[in-house]
Structure formats: structure tokens, C-alpha cells
Amino acid sequence: MQYSKPPLSIDEQVTRLTQRGLVCENPERLKHYLTHIGYYRLSAYWLPFEQPPVEPNSRNHNFEAGTTFDRVLDLYDFDRKLRLLVMNAIERIEVAIRTCWANAMAMRHGSHAHMDSELFKDPWQHQRDLAALSREIEKSSEVFIKHYLDQYSKPLLPPIWATVEMMSFGQLSYWFSNTKSTEIKKEVMQSLKLPTIEVLEKVMHTLTPVRNTAAHHGRLWNRQFPMTLPEIKRLRERVVPNNAPNRLGHRIFNYLVIIEYLKSVINPTGQWKSQLMSLLGTVSESDLMAMGFPGDWLEREPWVGVA
Structure with missing residues (x-):
């Protein structure tokens, strides 16, 4: 048609x-x-x-x-504010993972560990990722990138602690998954207080579309995301089960739970949770249900007792 x-x-x-x-x-x-x-x-x-x-x-x-149009506009404005909060938190998570991974790689394998295919499980994937990263660096106007390219002819790319700044969250997820060293991955995993490397890899993978939706001004309210988060024993009582009816496990509530958990590990004294709670208090129960919030969410950690 x-x-x-x-x-x-x-x-x-x-x-x-x-x-x-x-x-x-x-x-x-x-x-x-x-x-x-x-x-x-x-x-x-x-x-x-x-x-x-x-x-x-x-x-x-x-x-x-x-x-009323005001009702529609209020919902739009709520979603816009929610996107800003989610982006703020995921940025902190992304930077923490980047920093820990780059430091661990550099301390064990030198300043240009990212250029060594031997350090990655799939050398062909590494070459593709490295080529994509090289293109990003070539067109970058960042001062630290231009300084390196003007000052040094070898190696062709800047050191890993600079190069990692050019990776998107999705690219970082693939670089991390392809890293061969279990010890390096474990160091990042432990810094975020997650139980296994596999859980960390899946969290990174599943948070990527949430991050991209928020970054590109997409709708978080009532959206169903394609993937579910991995089961984490210590968060089991906080989230909606992945097999819950109406695909509630695919909605933003579960993602907010893991984002809050990681954000609290990275910045325990931050105000993000209370800011989120204040925002959630501006919408109706039906609006919260559309985001996958269970009826008893205020009785669950980490939201219980938050002003």
C-alpha cells in the first residue's frame, strides 16, 4: 500500500x-x-x-x-525531564567503566594496549572496531586528539586513556566484551559491585539502547525496550520479573533500578535518587504503570523512605 x-x-x-x-x-x-x-x-x-x-x-x-492538551503537554514535559536525569546517570556509569577499563589495560599492557590484537578474543572484530575508532579520531576536533596527532607520528593513535574518550557507550560495550583478559574484566566488574563479568557485559549491552533513546530525544515513558536486564540476585526483590505479564520487565522501571544501583556505587552521596523521586511524584499512578512500575514500588528498595 x-x-x-x-x-x-x-x-x-x-x-x-x-x-x-x-x-x-x-x-x-x-x-x-x-x-x-x-x-x-x-x-x-x-x-x-x-x-x-x-x-x-x-x-x-x-x-x-x-x-486536555495540558495533560498531554505535562506528560511530554515529564518525559523530557526523565531523559535528562537518565542521561546524567548513564554518563557517570559510562565514564566510570571507560576509566577503569582503560587504566587496567594500560597498567597491564602499556599505553597502546588497544592496538594489540593479541589482547582481544576475536582479532577480526578488534580490527573492525579499531578501524571504526580510527575514523572517529581522524575527524575529531578535540584538542587532546589534535595535540597527539600534531606531536607524535608513532603509534598512529593516541594512548588508550585518550582514545577511550572517543568511544560511544555501544562501542565501549563491544571493546569490553572482546577483551581477552578475565582479570581486567573482573577489575571493572568489582569496581561496580556486580556479581559476574557476564552480568556486567549484559548490563552494558542492555543499557545502550536506553542511553541512545535518551540522547536522541526519544520517548522513555511507556516504551518497551528490546532486551531485559540480567538477573542479579541482590536486586531480585527490587525489579519486576523478566517474564512478567505485558512485558513489564522491558519497560523503564527495571532500568531505573539498575541505573540507581550503579550510580549509588559510583557516587554514594549524590542526589540523583531524590531528584528522580521528586520527578516521579509529578505524574499519576497510571503514568507510572505505563513505565512498568509495580503497585508496591514505594515499599521496595531503593525507593522506600526516600523523601
Whole structure:
């Protein structure tokens, strides 16, 4: 089937939404946000307020009675603030893993350990990862990268503690998984107080799409992520089981649990948890359920008793 829907002007978008039952006392305000946020982006937040479809695998488009634009906008604003908090925490986690891995590699194998294929399980994968990293360095405008390239001709790449700064979280995950030394991996694992190397590798792998969604302004609220976190015995009572109905284990709640755990290991005196709790207090119970929050989440660690 060929797509044939014509584009709508902002005024036409306002008309369509009000005809479908969206309550907005100030059409100019609605027009403003449609202009600066966009109909398509906002539609993800008003979709739950639409009436049930008449037929399976269809969409009604008409809003439940009393649905206001302010309600939709509040949900959008909540999600924007949640993304900022999640990015803040994952940045700390990412930097901690980068730093520990690079230091362990350098202390055992020298400043350019990342260039030695013998230190990696799959030398072909290492060569592909190294080539991708070299391209990132070649086009980088970072002062520390330009300084190295201007000052030194060999080795071709900067030392590992500089080069690692050019890795995305996803790239770091692959470099870490391909590292041959169990002792190096164990050092990173122990620094984060995780039980096994396999758990750390899967945590890195599963947090990558969460990080990328937040970094690219995607929706965290009510999103289902493709992977589930590994089972961690000490966190078992905190999370929703991976096999919970309606794929609740794939929603952001479980990820917030592991993010909070790692963040508390890295920065025990930080305010991230209380900031998150304050934000969560601004939305309804149904909004929390859409993110996979269980009904008794406030009675579980680490949220119990947090002001």
C-alpha cells in the first residue's frame, strides 16, 4: 500500500485535534507547541488518551472525553525531564567503566594496549572496531586528539586513556566484551559491585539502547525496550520479573533500578535518587504503570523512605 496522506498546515493540525475531541482553551498555545515540538512527536503522548479502536489492529483517533492538551503537554514535559536525569546517570556509569577499563589495560599492557590484537578474543572484530575508532579520531576536533596527532607520528593513535574518550557507550560495550583478559574484566566488574563479568557485559549491552533513546530525544515513558536486564540476585526483590505479564520487565522501571544501583556505587552521596523521586511524584499512578512500575514500588528498595 502506498502512503498517500497529505501534509497538514499547523492550523489544519489544530483543527483536526479539536475535531477529534482534544480540549484546548487556547488554540494559539496549541499552535505554538505544534510548531516547536511537532504533531508527530506529541502524538506518542496523546495516543493513550484516544478511545479504544472499533476494530482490532486499527486506531480510533478520537480522544476520551475531557482529554486536555495540558495533560498531554505535562506528560511530554515529564518525559523530557526523565531523559535528562537518565542521561546524567548513564554518563557517570559510562565514564566510570571507560576509566577503569582503560587504566587496567594500560597498567597491564602499556599505553597502546588497544592496538594489540593479541589482547582481544576475536582479532577480526578488534580490527573492525579499531578501524571504526580510527575514523572517529581522524575527524575529531578535540584538542587532546589534535595535540597527539600534531606531536607524535608513532603509534598512529593516541594512548588508550585518550582514545577511550572517543568511544560511544555501544562501542565501549563491544571493546569490553572482546577483551581477552578475565582479570581486567573482573577489575571493572568489582569496581561496580556486580556479581559476574557476564552480568556486567549484559548490563552494558542492555543499557545502550536506553542511553541512545535518551540522547536522541526519544520517548522513555511507556516504551518497551528490546532486551531485559540480567538477573542479579541482590536486586531480585527490587525489579519486576523478566517474564512478567505485558512485558513489564522491558519497560523503564527495571532500568531505573539498575541505573540507581550503579550510580549509588559510583557516587554514594549524590542526589540523583531524590531528584528522580521528586520527578516521579509529578505524574499519576497510571503514568507510572505505563513505565512498568509495580503497585508496591514505594515499599521496595531503593525507593522506600526516600523523601
